[in-house]
Amino acid sequence: MKxxxxxxxxxxxxxxxxxxxxxxxxxxxxDWEIVRLxxxxxxxxxxxxxxxxxLEVIRYWRVPNNTGAYLINKKGAQKFLDVGAxxxxxxxxxxxxxxxxxxxxxxxxPAPFILxxxxxxxxxxxxxxxxxxxxxRGQKTTLAGQFDSLAYKIKAFxxxxxxxxxxxxxxxxxxxxxxxxxxxxxxxxxxx
Numbered sequence: 001m002k003x004x005x006x007x008x009x010x011x012x013x014x015x016x017x018x019x020x021x022x023x024x025x026x027x028x029x030x031d032w033e034i035v036r037l038x039x040x041x042x043x044x045x046x047x048x049x050x051x052x053x054x055l056e057v058i059r060y061w062r063v064p065n066n067t068g069a070y071l072i073n074k075k076g077a078q079k080f081l082d083v084g085a086x087x088x089x090x091x092x093x094x095x096x097x098x099x100x101x102x103x104x105x106x107x108x109x110p111a112p113f114i115l116x117x118x119x120x121x122x123x124x125x126x127x128x129x130x131x132x133x134x135x136x137r138g139q140k141t142t143l144a145g146q147f148d149s150l151a152y153k154i155k156a157f158x159x160x161x162x163x164x165x166x167x168x169x170x171x172x173x174x175x176x177x178x179x180x181x182x183x184x185x186x187x188x189x190x191x192x
Contacts, residue, residue, distance in 0.1 A: 024051045025071070033076025033103040034095070036060075038068035038113035044165035044172075044188045046157060048106065058107045059156055061165040061188075063096035069113035070095075076103040099152035100145075164190045 028035060029048055035057070043062040050056055072080075080094075083101045098105045154162045172187050 024055075027051055028057060029104075029106065031104045032071075032106050033073055033079065034105050035071040036064070036105070036107040036111075037070055038111050039064035039066055039107055040111050041107065041109065041188050044168040044190050045107070045109070046161055046165070046190050046192060047109075051108070054110070055112065056109050058109050060105065060107055061153060061157070061169065063098060063105055064107075065092055065096055067092040067095060072103075079103050097149070099148045161190070161192070 027049060041058065041060055042064050043060070045058040045060050047056045047058050079102045083094075094101065095103075150162075153165070157165060168188060168190050175187075
């Protein structure tokens with residue numbers, strides 16, 4: 001069994017059945033380096049493995065922000081630390097850019113941990129302030145960064161899967177604009 005660490009943010013609430021679910025770690029893909037446990041997808045995702053209790057291991061098209069709860073193994077942690085000197089953003093923002101740190105990233109749906117269990121976060125309060133200089137710096141994405149992101153996604157999903165993800169995201173975005181309804185995680189699921 002691989003050595004791993006589970007991080008639980010103080011804003012996450014542990015669900016009663018989580019201990020049983022953690023026993024399923026052996027069923028994760030063999031290449032996993034980080035598995036997000038508290039992040040519902042906000043864009044296309046592809047199921048990779050079914051788990052007990054109605055859970056699925058997924059690949060995210062766009063890794064959601066936040067680090068409320070996740071599993072990380074030693075190899076993934078080392079990769080993330082190796083690019084630490086280049087870190088200009090907060091950790092949760094850097095972790096959602098696997099093309100920069102190289103961690104093989106998966107998620108679990110439905111998310112087994114609830115974010116913001118205490119009904120508020122100081123990070124959320126700060127996030128509302130767009131006048132902060134670091135916030136403005138973090139919003140810029142270079143053309144090279146966009147290319148690296150797309151190359152990573154094509155490698156992770158294959159060309160066919162990448163095209164399906166882009167079509168799904170465009171479809172959900174259009175439906176949301178036309179109906180003014182917020183997309184639910186299930187709306188973003190694509191098949192292999």
